[in-house]
Amino acid sequence: MSGLLAAGPDGGPGDFAVDVLAVVEQIPAGRVLSYGDVAELVGRGGPRAVGRVMSVYGSGVPWWRVLRVDGSFAPEVFARAVRHHRDEGTPMRPGGERVDMRLSRWDGG
């Protein structure tokens, strides 16, 4: 527990959200994880729940390293996410609009 984020009854994120953010922080540069993969590493919840956590509290973590299972991004973050990955050298598919999950997917540690 790094202490940067903490669950609290004072309107803070739930325990699930804190765990999701902790996993995302562990993703190394140049690697990515799908929403479902994050949920699996957390051990509970699902891709929808992870997506919701990212939309609300994702600003404090490398959110661009979490994307759809097919390597595409949500329209809201597409432009910024692609810029980050190009800067990190993440393997992209021809066209540069999707990440090559085959090569970029993080194994979890």
Next chain:
DNA sequence: GCAATGACTGGTA
């Protein structure tokens, strides 16, 4: 406590 929401996923056509 119930119903709606959303940065999703897998299967089928």
Next chain:
DNA sequence: TTACCAGCCATTG
């Protein structure tokens, strides 16, 4: 390859 449908689950009002 793309498009549509049903299931999924934590969070919010």
